[in-house]
Amino acid sequence: MDLTIDTVSLPHDDPEASLAFYRDLLGFEVRGDVGEGRTRWITVGPAGRPDTSILLAPPGADPGVTDAERRTIAEMMAKGTFGWILLATPRLDAMFEKVRAGGAEVVQEPTDQPYGIRDCAFRDPAGNLIRVREAG
Template sequence: MDITIHTTVLPHDDPDASLAFYRDTLGFEVRKDVGSGKMRWITVGPPGQPSTSILLAPPAADPGVTEEERRVITEMMAKGTYGWILLATPDLDGTFDKLQAGDAEVVQEPMEQPYGVRDCAFRDPAGNLIRIQEVR
């Protein structure tokens, strides 16, 4: 079986702030930006990796989601417990410094984890947790 990860989805509640974070702070390419106002679906991805993307989507855009479910999703996003992603870099300290200088919300500074991974963590403007592992 030959399976690859093509796209993962993270919610956003402010498309302009999310776009600025993923494009300007993380350095991702903008591949698509569809919709208007807060109802925008923005596809971004790392340069040189055209087959891997993140879709930044409005939360609970499905008309079948109830108002109560929307409220819960909004609360979970604010706490950073709704969406998260794991990224990797060979230069964790340099990446951390760049993100911190870009005013990203630091959750955890670079550290060795007991399970053998060195990583750090941030939140994007919507509250999504972004963990970044060092790969050697």
């Protein structure tokens, strides 16, 4: 089998804050932005890497999602336990300082982990956990 990861999805509850975070702080390019108001599906990804994207999607927009499920999703997002992603960069400390200066909630400063990587963690505007490891 020849499989690749094309797109992963993270929820958002404020499209403008998500755009500012992923585009302006992380430097991702915007590849798509459809919908209106707060119900927008925004696709972003690293410049020069069109084969990998993140879809920022409104949670619970699927008509099959019940009201109870929407409440659960909202509660999990508020606690920061609904979505997460692991990214990598060769310039971990510089990226971390830029994101911290941009006001992101810091979860963990750059740390040498006992299992052999150096990484950090912060939350995006929707509460998603963003872990970033230093690429060698």
